[in-house]
Amino acid sequence: MASTSRGDALALPRVKCPNHPEAILVEDYRAGDMICPECGLVVGDRVIDVSSEWRTFSNEKALKDPSRVGDAQNPLLNGGDLTTMIGKGTGAASFDEFGNSKYKNLRNMSSSNRAMLNGFKEISNMADRINLPRNIINKSNNLFKQLYSQKSLRGRANDAIASACLYIACRQEGVPRTFKEICAVSRISKKEIGRCFKLILKALETSVDLITTGDFMSRFCSNLGLPKHVQMAATYIARKAVELDLVPGRSPISVAAAAIYMASQASAEKKTQKEIGDITGVSNFTMKQSYRLIYPRAAELFPSVFKFDTPVDKLLRL
Structure with missing residues (x-):
């Protein structure tokens, strides 16, 4: 006979072998039995199997796991989607004398x-x-x-x-x-x-934080394949341009694009306006406008440790 451990009355009883109470029981899914691995005693029977009805493999692109317990509830839906689907009948008892189905599908999901x-x-x-x-x-x-x-x-x-x-x-x-x-x-x-x-x-009645050039710089530079030192220079240029109020009214994205263009042109990893525009989504005209605003103060915008491949006075004016 199976014995249960004593404990809190609210706790679920634990099935264990009376001869080997510390043994970890083995579950026979086919028979629904709990078996003691030490002595072979069946200490629990008719265990409900909640596993899948058939096996699924990782290389199979199944949309759902064919388990008996159904889909997980979606807390975002009203009522948790606890509804029932009645399948279409095939026998004569499923239809009335006019050929209409007797059992209507009650799972008609609400419009909301x-x-x-x-x-x-x-x-x-x-x-x-x-x-x-x-x-x-x-x-x-x-x-x-x-x-x-x-x-x-x-x-x-x-x-x-x-x-x-x-x-x-x-x-x-x-x-x-x-x-x-x-x-x-x-x-x-x-x-x-x-x-x-x-x-x-x-x-x-909610709000979002204001976006800055730094929110996009690392992703844009990464997508352009620019090295770390160019990314750091572009970030410094954009931040300095904002601090000096050189780009009033310009969106952070267009300022970031102009800063990336200036930093890349001063380095060995030069990128064209089209390449930068394709990644950032900024048009050539918008990028030129922002670049022309920061170009006159270019010497002040680069970090002191930046290694120039093209000197500041040789940068394109656009």
């Missing part, structure tokens, strides 16, 4: 849950395209749910709201992305994402 699921799917797809981590996706999903529950942005496309939520989540989590980067993985225009962004901040 369906809309939220579509929004979550869109956020996940966009995040995957630009390799954003899971915490950004979760933050975006929570923002989307808040907006949908409050019905704050009626009349706006769900895709536009999802794109703006992803943009806000990136900034709030300290890994900002530009509007152009979000627009590149979305079907929504940059102008519409910007409008939703402002409406969301107002509706949720």
Whole structure:
């Protein structure tokens, strides 16, 4: 007979062998028995198997694990998605005399849950395209749910709201992305994402930190394949230009692009305006304007330890 350990009345009893209480029992999944490995005594039977009904392998691209316990609850959905799917009947008893199914599908998902699921799917797809981590996706999903529950942005496309939520989540989590980067993985225009962004901040009464040139510099330089000393010089140039108030009214992204161009032109790793523009999303004209503002004070902007391949007085004027 099986014996159980004494303990707190609220604690679940632990099945153990009466002859070898310290032995770790072996579970026979096929028979549903708990067996003592020391003496072979069956100390528990008819154990419920909650594992998968069949094996799955890592190289198989199965969308779901075929387990008996069903999908995990989604806390973002109303009611936790605790619904039931009734399969389509095939026998004669499943239809009435007019040929209509007797058993209706009771799992008709509510329109609100369906809309939220579509929004979550869109956020996940966009995040995957630009390799954003899971915490950004979760933050975006929570923002989307808040907006949908409050019905704050009626009349706006769900895709536009999802794109703006992803943009806000990136900034709030300290890994900002530009509007152009979000627009590149979305079907929504940059102008519409910007409008939703402002409406969301107002509706949720939240805020985001101001972006700076340093938020983008390491990623831009890494994508351009620039060495560490060029990245450090570009970061120093951009920060110094802002401190000296040389670029009033210019966006941090355009200042970062101009600083990268100046640092690369002074080094052996020269990059063209087009190469920098393709990575940063800044047009040649905008980059030129920012560069022309900082060029007259170029000698003051470089760090003292920077090793010039091209002297400051030889840099292009544009």
